Amino acid sequence: MNNVSVALRGLVLGTLLSTTAIAASAQSEAQQFPVATKTLKNGMKVLVQTDHSIPNVALYIFYRIGSRNEHPGTTGLSHFFEHMMFNGAKKYGPGDLDKAMEANGASNNAYTTQNVTVYQDWFPRSALNLIFDIEADRIQNLSFDAKKIASEREVVASERRTSVDANNGGILDEQLKATAFIAHPYQWPVVGWMSDIEHWTMDDLKHHFEMGYAPNNATMVVVGDVTPEEIFQLCEKYIEPIPQHPPPPPVTTVEPEQMGERRLIVHKQAELPLLMIGYHVPQTNSPDFYALNILRTVLVQGESSRMYQRLVDKDQIALEVTASQGPAFDPTLTIFAAQPKQGVDPQKCENAIYDELDKIKKTPISDVELEKAKNIRLVEFYHQMRTINGRGNTIGTYEVFFGDYHKLFDAATNYGAVTKEDVQRVAQKYFAANNRTVATLIPDNGEQGSAKQ
Amino acid sequence: MNPERKALRFVVSALLVLGFAWTSRAQTLQLPPHEKIVLKNGLTVLLMEKHGVPIVDIAVIVKSGSVADPAGEEGLASVTAGLLHKGTAKRSAQQFAADLDFIGAEFSADASTDYTAISSEFLTKDVDKGVDLFSDAVLHPVFAQGEVEKLLAQEIDGIKAAKDEAQSVALNYYYGYLFNKHAYGRPVGGDELSLARIKRDAIAKFYETNYTPGNTILAVAGEFNAAQMRAKLEQALGGWKAKPSLLPAIIGPTAVKGKKLLLVDKPDSTQTFFVFGNIGTAENDPDRVAIRVVNTIFGGRFTSELNEALRVESGLTYGAEAFFDSRKEPGAFAIYSFTKNESTTQAIDLALQVLAKLHKDGVTPEQLASAKAYLKGQFPPSIETSGQLARTIAAHEFYGLDDDEINQMEARIDAVTPAMAKQVIAKHFPEENLVFMLIGKASEIGPGVRKYATQQDSRKISEPGFWPGAK
Numbered sequence: 004m005n006n007v008s009v010a011l012r013g014l015v016l017g018t019l020l021s022t023t024a025i026a027a028s029a030q031s032e033a034q035q036f037p038v039a040t041k042t043l044k045n046g047m048k049v050l051v052q053t054d055h056s057i058p059n060v061a062l063y064i065f066y067r068i069g070s071r072n073e074h075p076g077t078t079g080l081s082h083f084f085e086h087m088m089f090n091g092a093k094k095y096g097p098g099d100l101d102k103a104m105e106a107n108g109a110s111n112n113a114y115t116t117q118n119v120t121v122y123q124d125w126f127p128r129s130a131l132n133l134i135f136d137i138e139a140d141r142i143q144n145l146s147f148d149a150k151k152i153a154s155e156r157e158v159v160a161s162e163r164r165t166s167v168d169a170n171n172g173g174i175l176d177e178q179l180k181a182t183a184f185i186a187h188p189y190q191w192p193v194v195g196w197m198s199d200i201e202h203w204t205m206d207d208l209k210h211h212f213e214m215g216y217a218p219n220n221a222t223m224v225v226v227g228d229v230t231p232e233e234i235f236q237l238c239e240k241y242i243e244p245i246p247q248h249p250p251p252p253p254v255t256t257v258e259p260e261q262m263g264e265r266r267l268i269v270h271k272q273a274e275l276p277l278l279m280i281g282y283h284v285p286q287t288n289s290p291d292f293y294a295l296n297i298l299r300t301v302l303v304q305g306e307s308s309r310m311y312q313r314l315v316d317k318d319q320i321a322l323e324v325t326a327s328q329g330p331a332f333d334p335t336l337t338i339f340a341a342q343p344k345q346g347v348d349p350q351k352c353e354n355a356i357y358d359e360l361d362k363i364k365k366t367p368i369s370d371v372e373l374e375k376a377k378n379i380r381l382v383e384f385y386h387q388m389r390t391i392n393g394r395g396n397t398i399g400t401y402e403v404f405f406g407d408y409h410k411l412f413d414a415a416t417n418y419g420a421v422t423k424e425d426v427q428r429v430a431q432k433y434f435a436a437n438n439r440t441v442a443t444l445i446p447d448n449g450e451q452g453s454a455k456q
Numbered sequence: 457m458n459p460e461r462k463a464l465r466f467v468v469s470a471l472l473v474l475g476f477a478w479t480s481r482a483q484t485l486q487l488p489p490h491e492k493i494v495l496k497n498g499l500t501v502l503l504m505e506k507h508g509v510p511i512v513d514i515a516v517i518v519k520s521g522s523v524a525d526p527a528g529e530e531g532l533a534s535v536t537a538g539l540l541h542k543g544t545a546k547r548s549a550q551q552f553a554a555d556l557d558f559i560g561a562e563f564s565a566d567a568s569t570d571y572t573a574i575s576s577e578f579l580t581k582d583v584d585k586g587v588d589l590f591s592d593a594v595l596h597p598v599f600a601q602g603e604v605e606k607l608l609a610q611e612i613d614g615i616k617a618a619k620d621e622a623q624s625v626a627l628n629y630y631y632g633y634l635f636n637k638h639a640y641g642r643p644v645g646g647d648e649l650s651l652a653r654i655k656r657d658a659i660a661k662f663y664e665t666n667y668t669p670g671n672t673i674l675a676v677a678g679e680f681n682a683a684q685m686r687a688k689l690e691q692a693l694g695g696w697k698a699k700p701s702l703l704p705a706i707i708g709p710t711a712v713k714g715k716k717l718l719l720v721d722k723p724d725s726t727q728t729f730f731v732f733g734n735i736g737t738a739e740n741d742p743d744r745v746a747i748r749v750v751n752t753i754f755g756g757r758f759t760s761e762l763n764e765a766l767r768v769e770s771g772l773t774y775g776a777e778a779f780f781d782s783r784k785e786p787g788a789f790a791i792y793s794f795t796k797n798e799s800t801t802q803a804i805d806l807a808l809q810v811l812a813k814l815h816k817d818g819v820t821p822e823q824l825a826s827a828k829a830y831l832k833g834q835f836p837p838s839i840e841t842s843g844q845l846a847r848t849i850a851a852h853e854f855y856g857l858d859d860d861e862i863n864q865m866e867a868r869i870d871a872v873t874p875a876m877a878k879q880v881i882a883k884h885f886p887e888e889n890l891v892f893m894l895i896g897k898a899s900e901i902g903p904g905v906r907k908y909a910t911q912q913d914s915r916k917i918s919e920p921g922f923w924p925g926a927k
Contacts, residue, residue, distance in 0.1 A: 169729075375557055382578075389840075389841050390837065
């Protein structure tokens with residue numbers, strides 16, 4: 004199945020906007036985003052988008068493996084593995100990969116989520132061959148050096164101390180997820196519990212590599228100063244010979260319906276308290292995705308948003324209020340976070356958040372709010388699309404999480420179709436008391452031993 | 457939170473400020489054409505058409521930052537900037553937010569040490585509304601008492617929240633201790649005590665004195681016709697009243713002699729966050745390109761000497777780096793990392809050894825070639841968007857740099873020789889004279905770190921302020 008298809012998609016934004024001027028400019032814009040695709044014989048799908056405006060390339064490889072594919076005792080393994088992918092293979096030994104890339108003008112990074120592990124290369128087009136050589140080497144011939152593993156374990160422990168121990172948001176987020184999920188693997192932190200970081204074995208690592216790093220479990224996106232033809236040729240030479248093997252077994256655990264509010268408190272030395280409230284919501288490819296995003300925009304995006312106006316501006320009980328929800332294969336959480344001001348009982352922030360949610364459940368949002376939210380979403384689209392790096396990440400995210408990158412170009416239409424009633428319906432359906440977990444961090448600055456009451 | 461392999465935050469932000477490297481293609485990347493106009497009222501306007509994405513970016517520099525704060529009222533420039541959009545002659549704060557959000561536009565204003573940066577971004581189709589909102593905030597803020605009190609209270613709590621995350625305040629402490637009484641040591645956002653002293657009248661006065669067309673550079677880049685944009689800006693900003701400029705010149709800070717160490721006690725710390733260095737360089741330093749090349753090798757990328765030693769080879773930390781935070785006058789040079797409490801002195805010792813090795817052995821020809829390729833290869837994405845371009849040309853105008861800063865960058869990088877590298881190491885990288893700042897659990901790490909300096913100072917993180925001069 005050597006199937007090459009080139010998609011030239013117009014962005015159909017006309018339905019979204021009341022003015023016609025933007026529809027015209029958006030369509031001319033869209034012609035600059037043709038995506039060429041090819042599925043290699045080993046099952047890896049490759050997406051290419053040409054842009055000659057700078058002589059550089061952004062290359063993303065999305066592996067469909069993340070902390071949801073882990074088990075108790077080996078939490079954080081996906082993320083640790085992400086680190087190991089830079090620590091040597093057959094042709095490029097320990098340290099060689101980074102040195103070769105940087106000496107040729109390239110830089111790299113990677114990130115791990117609950118769902119995916121993503122590798123990023125940014126380089127001048129002169130480094131194209133090198134990058135493919137490196138990527139092919141580490142997908143098929145990763146080395147497992149015991150000394151390197153021991154040292155990288157310490158690096159990841161340091162990362163955890165920084166992002167969790169020294170970050171109240173990190174601590175509370177971790178505790179919230181561990182409480183909101185009782186069955187599904189979204190309950191443990193992507194970075195892993197410290198005791199697991201300290202105890203993975205070589206066998207655990209090898210098993211993880213076997214399981215996740217099959218070419219048929221990956222999607223490659225290349226954006227920038229390249230042509231689809233040259234990328235497909237490089238893929239044929241470097242990537243296609245890598246044999247396919249079975250992808251990770253499906254995650255079959257379904258989080259049971261939550262049947263009542265859960266609450267937790269973290270006592271810790273801190274200047275200010277912190278509040279997070281998580282509600283179970285569906286996975287990214289759910290039809291309610293668009294209405295939920297519009298609802299979040301109305302609630303927290305911009306200083307005119309309802310929760311900013313209420314908690315920060317009018318009641319002056321919080322410094323900040325946010326709502327976050329990342330892309331997810333399985334049902335996930337929308338998490339509201341508020342930073343209470345000093346001396347303010349976090350309960351006050353909590354009540355104000357519920358009050359604002361209740362208002363929308365009772366009365367639909369206004370036409371102006373709906374139009375505003377759609378306009379904000381459109382500008383965000385341009386933001387993501389304005390750099391080769393943003394386009395690489397966005398095309399890949401849509402391809403992986405919606406199963407089809409075309410959904411990126413349909414997003415404006417899908418947001419345009421959201422009605423006030425849709426927004427009200429998802430508010431009623433998902434943001435109910437029985438479906439929430441409330442986490443509060445209470446500063447505990449008393450003398451040791453006499454602190455907790 | 458998605459754990460990443462690298463989090464070299466300081467390097468990234470320093471790169472954005474400096475403008476960095478270059479492309480190695482035969483045909484070098486050039487700044488798109490742009491024009492400079494000085495309006496009758498003295499306002500400098502820079503216009504650059506950049507087609508492809510239907511967005512307009514405005515970047516403004518008001519040439520007054522925290523160095524213009526009166527002593528004891530640190531944070532005044534920052535608060536003034538933060539209030540620009542919180543109520544104007546024709547819009548309440550709420551109305552401004554509603555109008556801005558409705559078109560998905562952005563407006564932000566932030567003080568730094570040397571200047572206040574204001575930026576705005578909107579879709580080309582909304583250009584009239586976007587320019588109107590922007591000029592309304594910059595020309596007609598009213599500083600209503602209620603909004604002033606609200607913001608000051610938020611800023612004070614914001615500092616407390618930041619102190620809960622050691623790495624977010626590490627540089628505040630380091631700069632305060634390094635620059636000491638020099639204006640560059642003041643916390644740009646103020647501290648818990650100085651903010652409490654700021655009154656509405658002081659804000660209004662700061663605005664009247666500093667927000668004048670002659671003291672301002674305005675750069676616009678994006679999808680528009682330059683002639684039409686010029687006409688729009690003249691209409692919107694031409695009526696801004698000219699005023700004589702009263703800005704005092706700043707005298708640069710002098711390097712610290714000897715060694716001193718500040719330990720900030722954060723009793724719940726599991727890691728020590730440490731920064732050390734001395735006074736660095738000015739933005740227009742004639743050695744700036746050679747410094748960038750050498751610092752790339754020393755502490756400015758993943759395979760830098762520092763990161764190799766502290767992370768890759770020893771696993772002591774998630775990241776180690778060095779950077780020059782250059783300003784109009786010489787700013788700071790800093791080496792930064794963090795490690796678990798038990799390995800604090802091991803990590804600092806190792807960082808000191810890497811610095812000593814730089815002075816002793818210099819850099820190899822292979823390292824030079826690699827760093828040059830890296831800087832050139834990574835440069836184009838830093839001037840890819842209209843927002844980046846607008847900020848770049850505004851900064852060049854402010855620092856007195858010209859387009860060759862970009863257009864000749866590749867040639868200048870290529871021209872760096874081993875002899876030049878040796879020279880800048882001796883001249884710009886500190887060796888014996890060092891200022892240390894550590895945030896960590898003092899009861900555990902205090903005794904071990906005494907060896908680094910004869911002068912020792914300490915404070916608790918819960919104490920208000922960041923620097924010895926804070927009262």
